[in-house]
Amino acid sequence: MTHEAAGVRGGIADNDLAKIVAAYGLGKARAVVFLPAGMMNRNWRIETERGVFALVDVPVPKARRSLDVLRSLAAGGLSVCPPLLTAQKEPVLEIDGRAYCLLPWARGVHREGSRLTIGEANRLGRLLGRTHQALAAEGSGLEPATGRPQTKVTTPEAAAADRFLKMIAALDEPQAFDLAAARALRQRKDLLAVYAADRPGDE
Template sequence: MPGDMLEVSLAAEIAAGFGLGTVLSWQRIPQGLMNANWRMTTGTGRYAVKQLRDRPPATVREVHRVLPQLAMKDIPVPLPCSTEQGDTLLGINNEWYCASGWMPGAHLNGHDLPMDACAELGAVCGRLHTALAAVLPEAPDRLPDCPTSTGEAQVRLEHYAQAAGRRAGDRFDDLARREIQQRQILLNRVADRQPSGGEVGPAGWTHGDLQPLNILVDPSATRVNAILDWDRLDVRGYAAEIVRTATIWFTDTGTGALDLERIAAFIRGYRARRSISDAQLVDAAHRRWWDLVTGTWQLHRHYEQQDRGCDYLFFSDGQLLRWWFDHSDTVNEALTASTLPH
């Protein structure tokens, strides 16, 4: 059966399984790094459909049970559809699918947001952390953190340098070798900056991946319309999630530079909803930077799993970590600013 006929057949089976009516249109969504996604229009409405590739079904079902509780706390989340048997997942040919009502909005980048929208995004993150704490079991306030050692990181980088070296002439491998070499040099310079092990906090339930592809924004009002993709719901440090979110949203993808003014607005918005100290934010920033310096997960996906979907992140992370190294003091000032920097 031709590929397009397979797609039509799959769409009809998913619509029937979730009781969504006759399929009128079925379109793959190109955005997204881990899962396959489609937009389906039927006689009963528009729906988002996802094929699970990155999390086991049991984990996703647990997450689906939380979403209606968050909606009752005024957190904008997509509500999962259910089969006649009450399952929020549908198995077809050894693959799992879920569906939810289509949420309006656009995936914007941080530079598209005016200052008040940056603050609103931070406030939504604060409300989210409070809502998660209210609807989920009590979480530990502190968590152990064991940063990757310089030696361990060097071993991993050398392993992937050798893997890239075996395929000279491939563009990714050529670029990867240069990036790996830069990271090895940087690691030698900053070996004494490895964060200490031990416990970090405050901790609690977090989304885990509040990046632009998982946030839908109303382009006219710059209001958050939906928080998507809850597969990484887990207990983490609050400051870690806030710093990671800020540095993903407000990085110039061309230069690696952080928009410190927007980061300051984002943090102020969060602090308007939840308390978090300067020391906790600075510590989380240092640990986030160290994760970038020592991180090789994109290389693992490329060389061990033959998954090229995250290749570009290895190089954008490299730009960010080097810019951050040169501007660490001003980054910390933005994270702890009570007013916008001038």
């Protein structure tokens, strides 16, 4: 069996690994590979006699709630990976203050949004919509939302001014014209904000 030595970035102590494979009934661990591209948590690809899995170390406070929600989404037919349970039917394994969860290994590669085709983006949007509906449904494990999120919307004119201001700010040695243009752009943004309510409609 190969895995990174304890103490190096992403390494798992041998005693932790032994407890993990025993708790989930994985049999012998054949290989453990640290995945440096993970976000927020440390992640590993773990190959065992029972199969290949994703091992994640998770912060305990919200781990159980999040994993319960994940299982409810999977039960609703959504394309998520439900967490595996330990022999004690727990989705989270705690070892000396550290916590782990185990998920089925999802084959494939992560693709950035700009690489999706129109059809793929459409399917992704539909999936996200179904996910939001499932999360808002009663019994999802989440508390009902108490308010609607709000965001500040920038007008196209203000966005254009911001874009030019960033271009000027990026200049190594702005000329007098550049500085005058920056002042005019900031003044334009101020005027747009002051008189936004007086802007005529589309008709």
